[in-house]
Amino acid sequence: MFVSLDAMRGIAALMVVLYHSPTLFGPIASRGYLAVDLFFVLSGFVIAHAYDARLATNLTPSAFIKLRVIRFWPLYAAGLALGLCREILLIASGNHYALTPGLLALCLAAALLFIPAPLASRDYQLFSLNSPSWSLLHELLVNVLYAVFFRFLTIPVLCGLGVASYIALALTAPASGISDTGFNLPGTLPAIARTLFSFTAGALLFRLKLKAPKISVALVLCVLMAALALPFGGRVYDLLFVALMSPALVWMGTACTISPKLHKLAAWLGLISFPIYAVHRPALAIAEAGAERLSLPPAAVGIGVLAALLLGCTYLAVPFDIWSRRKLTELSAVRPIVQKTAA
Template identity: 30%
Template sequence: MKPELTSTKPHYAILDGLRGVAALMVVAFHIFEANATSHLDQVINHGYLAVDFFFLLSGFVVGYAYDDRWYKMSIKEFLMRRLVRLQPMVIMGMIVGAIGFYFQDSILWPNIHDVPVWKTILVMFIGFTILPLPLSMDIRGWTEMYPLNGPAWSLFYEYIVNILYGIGLRKLSNKALGVLVLLAAAALVHFAVTSPGGDVIGGWSLEPVQMRTGITRVLFPFFAGLLLSRTVQLSKIKNAFLLCSLSVIAVLSIPRIGGSEHLWMNGLYDSLSIILIFPLIVYLGASGEVKGKYGSLICKFFGDISYPLYITHYPIIYIYTAWVASNKVPLSEAWPTGIVVFLTCITLSYACLKLYDEPVRKWLTRKLLVKSTKQAAVQLKPGY
């Protein structure tokens, strides 16, 4: 997620833009998923890999923004900064999910209207804390740890790796970090090629298999991004935003590989995309430069809406999926409504950004971070 950069550092505008491109692909992936019969015939087949791309970007920007600030920043301040950046939209995503919950009447969730209002509210408030819900509190029936807003699962693991980074793993030397990244890469490849589905899909449930999936998916990309931020020697790449955007779209759109007979082939594609292609895209994006007014505006807009779009779109997707399933609407007839859903998700994310997220983060920064930074400056000894 987007870090708070110091004024002395250049800002990687292209990486912001790429985060937005990936978020838009996630929305399209979920819209097409409503008409898919399985992962084999899903349009934008590998859209789920956008989550792994987000984790890699997160590791890169967190390392870039914070690695050289620990002489004047405490663990508490770091965690508060991440909380201020991430948590307001987690709360908004749960509110949107709760509001939309009773508009999702479908054969997919036949008992959804039997859920009492008090239980929905309780699930929403627990969701505000990003604490995962046990299966006994799954009010939808999809075994999600956040049944009002499924994609919030990735924020749970985002917090885990941020905490690990803040409390100690940031101190690892590049060599030790490289060993950790290699081990995580090996675990990722093994998991992907041996998984029952032949992919890395999963992580949204407290079930042991799902938790292993989530941990495996976050460890390599986050810490690989961190290592990349420390070691990469950037070059000047022309047209980097266009090149990298097309690369992200291509990786996420490529059809299923290997079919149902050779599931391991798709697992290999998933793992190699995460381990090789995504770091290369981030390197190229960080090496590029946005030129021109319109290019800067596009990257800024995409970057600004990326997180609000990701964390608020799925409650609308629930409603759309329920409509498709209940009325058995084929893709040939559903696509106009799908376009409306796509644009609605973007509009909602922008409204949440401007009317809620930015004002709330500004207020929290003034109330929490500025005060804590001043207090820390007073307590630090000269030269520390």
Template identity: 30%
Template sequence: MNPVAEPKIAVPHARRFEALDSLRGVCAVLVVMFHMPVASHWRDWGLVQHGYLFVDYFFVLSGFVIAHAYAGRLKTPRDAGRFMVRRLGRVWPLHVLMLAAFIGLELARLWFDIDAATPFTRDRSVTSIFTNLLLIQALNIHPYLTWNGPAWTLSVEVACYVVFAALVLFVPWRERGVWRVVGAVMAVIGAVLVATQAPRWMNTTYDYAFPRAVYGFFLGCLLQGVWTAIPRLKGHAATALEVVTVVAIAAFIAWAQGPVAVWATVLFVGVVWVFAGEDGALSRLLDTRPLVTLGRWSFAIYMVHMFVLVVLLIAARKLDWMPGGRRIDFGSVWINDLFAVALFVGIVGLAILAHHGVERPAQRLVDRLTRPASRTP
């Protein structure tokens, strides 16, 4: 979801999983912190240094939500086509907007010589514009991330949608959930590929991104098939379990490096299971309006933040704000902290505009166009 835009996280005709949506917002913030090139107090925390792992929560959550919303509704190829149009309609418009913004920045390089980078080369090539438009840019086509780097998750997420639809439609004994077993086998294969073949293990994007996404997405699908059958704690016991879960995932991500980080996805499966129940005090906190709203903005935050950071880096180099050449540093870590907070506020502000100006209108349009025609008696 992609970090990634999802359908409303809801049980049909019952309730929404607001806590899971809010956690998606928290994870999006941590991904932004991971990318933010400012010498703040928190920049060297393990939780931030390994913040790329929070993307895997998006994949697990996406599999859980997509399986819940669509596994019982995809019965014909036409259903699958409608599903794909709806999914693309939720992610592609904002992706294209940000791609256009990056192309505009590249034209500024070409026309106004705003920095030393050669326009339309390497990760900003003309060829990669088309692979980005087709959302295939992270399927091991290019030897690096291209244009809006974080959009690699959309590329592999859409590929997971295609595989999901094919499994649900064509694997025998759909009603028995055999497709989930096949998906789980694929998830294991994806984990093994990432652990044994990816040069940077879980910090893999353009090369082993698809196995990484399959690993999380289809474990999420498997979880969705069994989560209601797993007994859940209530009251204070549920609160204790939620606290232990949050501490465990935070400690693991702060510590995990190398191939052991592959286990982060399994821990995120546990996170989704624990907070899907919404039975503890932390879930009630996550259900509050500010955090729920953050969750709804999370896709836009994720999609716009890299453009803001790239523009900032161009300005920072011209203004000599990067004395070490790697991070913005004003000579005082407290001033750096304030700058980082102000930068994040600016990112959120732009994300809100993108959410209300592009993301939501596009979703409403696609929902209207793909709504099944009502049958007359």
């Protein structure tokens, strides 16, 4: 169900990879950071679709939180492990950017508990070992808030929360846009606002059940890629994307037509989207350092690391993620929910 949303998630994750690798591919995804806001909308929609009925009946907030931690933890841990490998390589090579062993141990201990550990030497990044983890933490926290306050979150309340969080985002967003919000401590306030707004917009899309026009998924994906590749932008563009384009793309994606031939491809893109997002940053950092040391053509290294990500993340999704979540579910004694669209 909603396999078109899987395709959107996969394409958006690949655009994030391109955005984070300008030295390898050039600036071909200048607005790729806005994919995070699309992820938040998708999360709100899918969480409401998958859990609203259960939260209203027999699923307690504590059980829901366990389910969400289980969903996040294996791939988050995989990204953390790769980030740790990168730090060890930095230390071994005597790189001036490397963390001291003490700070590395502190960051690792905090990250294992999913706790931010901002360091002045790392521009106060919340997660120095794998910077995109900030958005996973924000998504997990907003999921928790949704479950805890579920019985109060009527449609009018969600509308009010959406308006309030968007005003907060508009007031706190930097003049240059929201590209640098979220990953470090100074950008926390606008990041909270963009998370709340986009997640709320997604939940409202499900609750309101507005009928979307049936259009080709290829068209929606092309619009998405163009929106994330725009070579110019700034604060106004970012705010418009968050408020209008991102929810509209998800809304249209819920009614997209997709041919049987593309169905498997779309499902695969959704399958690898979370693994790619979880591990891509340290993988790119290792590849970029290797390319520089060995004087290799950046484009060739870029193609190689992208191919490795696609192949490796297919394995991370199946069997690693599925096996890990099954084991964690057995240990936690929480009855899982079957979802065709990963939240």
